[in-house]
Amino acid sequence: MPVYLDHNASTPLDARVLEAMLPYLSGPYANASSLHRYGRAARDGVEQARAQLAALIGCQPQEIIWTSGGTEANNLALKGVTELATPSRVLYGATEHPSVMEAAESLHARGWGVEAIAVDAQGLLDWPRFEAQLQRAPLRLVSLMRANNETGVIQDIERAAALVHAQQAWLHVDAVQTAGKLPLDFANLGADLLSVSSHKIYGPKGVGALVVNAQVELSPLLHGGAQERGLRGGTENVAAIVGFGAAAQLAGEALAGRSARLLALRGQLEAGLRELPGVTIFAEHSARLPNTLQFALDGYDGEALLMQLDRKGFAVSSGSACASGKGEPSHVLLAMGFARELAKGAIRVSLGKDNQPEEVSRFIEALRSFKPRAGAPP
């Protein structure tokens, strides 16, 4: 079993979540839309989970639409808000997840103006440019992530929301990496739509949610059936939804203690890294998620480093798992103005609830043992 330091890619299922799911993988197996008794038992499980998730993110249960994951939630937000509107403009942060960027870019074909919002070297929105972009009406939607999956950078969503709403536009927030790591309060954040995913908070894969306030007119992405108030057709993935609910409840209970612990672990990691020669810690001066740290070592080839770490039993990544295997440097780091060469060497460490200080020490030691690329400065 490797030392797992890739929790932003996926998290292990909490044993208590599996416990909650098991009855739905063997007992009341019916379709949650069936009217008979088993159907009702399934429906009760789905609705309880809705209340549990609502409690974690500070929204009303009826504002939650279940999806197959964060990617679908992001697609539903961007396409659902624009589907029936007269094409105007959509803005998204330059460091967004590929599911937001690509969903936004797909709107070009439907006649929409689509623009990225620049970030500075610390990964934070370039506010003067953003404000100038906002001024050019008409504008329909802005999509920003609360916390970045690679660097962990936290954006000031409250500030963005006021600006976006002043333009009579909607704000979608990708909170996939935020839920369970930082407090979330949909009612006060200023977001009109918000995406979350189960498998990032120790819940099962295959389920996520889009939270939508009642003012937003949303069109479905998947047509068919009246599930989720007609906004998302398809038989409910009952066991996974129940698991998501349980994971949300556990995440809420553990939030404060877990954040403090992860922050301490990350501090240990950061201190260790700083002792290595030629280390760059990305967005080091920004507020970041307590569990996330992205860095590069001068003179090391990123891919080779990843392979060596993998062989030594450390699971880390270069950036988004969704973009892995393509050999492309992180678009997040490029947007922050880093050179391709440095960006290609990036390593993302994302810590989780079960990581131990001793694992972090071993990770630092492993890095120390690797030899820099021939010809590179020591």
Add this chain to the structure above:
Amino acid sequence: MIYLDYAATTPLDPQVRAAMLPWLETDAGFGNPASDHALGRRARKAVEAARAQVAALLGASAEEIIWTSGATESNNLAIKGALEFRGRANAHVISSRIEHKSVLDTLRYLETQGLRVTYLTPAASGVIEPEQVRAALRPDTALVSLMWVNNETGAINPVLELASELRARGVLVHIDAVQAAGKIAVDLAQLPADLLSVSAHKLYGPKGIGALFVRKRPRARLSPQIHGGGHEQGMRSGTLATHQIVGFGAACALAAAQLGEEGDRIRALRERLQRQLQSALPEVLLNAPAAADARAPGILNLSFTGVEGESLRAMLPELMVSSGSACSSATREPSYVLRALGRSDELAGASLRLSLGRYTTAGQVDAAATQIIAAVQFLRELSPQGSGAGTAEPLLKDNVYEYPAPAWQRFAHLKHDGRLPEDAEVLTAEADSAAARSLLRLQLRVHGRQVRETRFQAYGCPIAIAVGEYLAERLEADGLDALGAISAAVLRDALEISEDKAHCALMGEDVLRALLQKTGGKT
């Protein structure tokens, strides 16, 4: 409880569950299949093994299988993705009126964007004839989307016959095979469909996972409907749910291994059920082709004339089946599939879809038949068209559909059902509710101001029947004075009748008025 709703969803096979669990337990199964480390590779390997299993069941090759979140997404992706890729928003599509909602709703949405659609109407047997498709073809027809096996009737469409012909004409063929895969032989090496949708939870796999077959040669091309990291050859992004995919694979492997044998067993059980019902009950209509092999093995859809659908369902609390009737008569929406077959709203509402599966036994089938026969006989006798002679009252224990308690108690324990012989002392009145097509007949045996005996008959939902019982009870207790004292408002209060069932209370008031007239208004 007897579960006969396998066409809605199936229980997870224990072997499937066993295959899934390692991927849910915390140790080594949770890696993101897109991750480039040991845990990611491990998950990816399992995903690819499952892809081969799904492909094998369908006679496809693994790279032709695209994972989705279920058949609804598969159908959406097939239709929207194919038309979007071809850039033909105004093209013509042929489909039918009996497709699954995910196909119909998708097409209706695309019609608002300029698509033109021909919806074929099936023959009374529920089959779309190849000739109908040929006749609907136009030069701009881009896609034909038809289901292989209908989810309500089980009718098998002759898709094999059509696909080669359509391909020769350059028309893309999408088959919704959700009810076919794992139930009847599917061999995409023989069936030249371009796109084919399947779902795991209809074949003893988990919910939340499906697949779309996308043919490689000749290549069917799609525009993605869910964008992101470019998973699934760029056709469907999003983190793959390893445990669900592994479960789907295992379910397909099991289905393939027992396809013929299980099909024969289930078909024999279905024939047994049909035989029992049709031999005990007259006027039971089959909603499917008569030939046993023209239907998927597990589905039996029957219409019961002379009974009201909602009451039929309420009288079968031990059976988990799908009925053609919705729970609220205000939003009554009988099965659009049965209506497309030419059944009246009333008959469509009085239909049961009994779907059998892997865990159905002969004992369950016999018990289900006994319960259905008793319920139908009882309701037919209770109807004003019935003799009123009465039959053994079916056992009614559970208020599964949560009718208000005072209404349910009366419906479940009728004491005044039946018919009095017409003589000088007997007053008879009838009232109906056109909106709900219900009918109430109330009889009193009157002696002076006294009511010595009351009887009622009713055709309608449980609330309508409860109204009949309540009126009979009150008149027997309170005599003719009750005639003027009971209004629709009183009935709604007493039986806790909701807004959408208010017509039942009005019908009760109407029957009292009719009786009042017969007594010459002398109450």
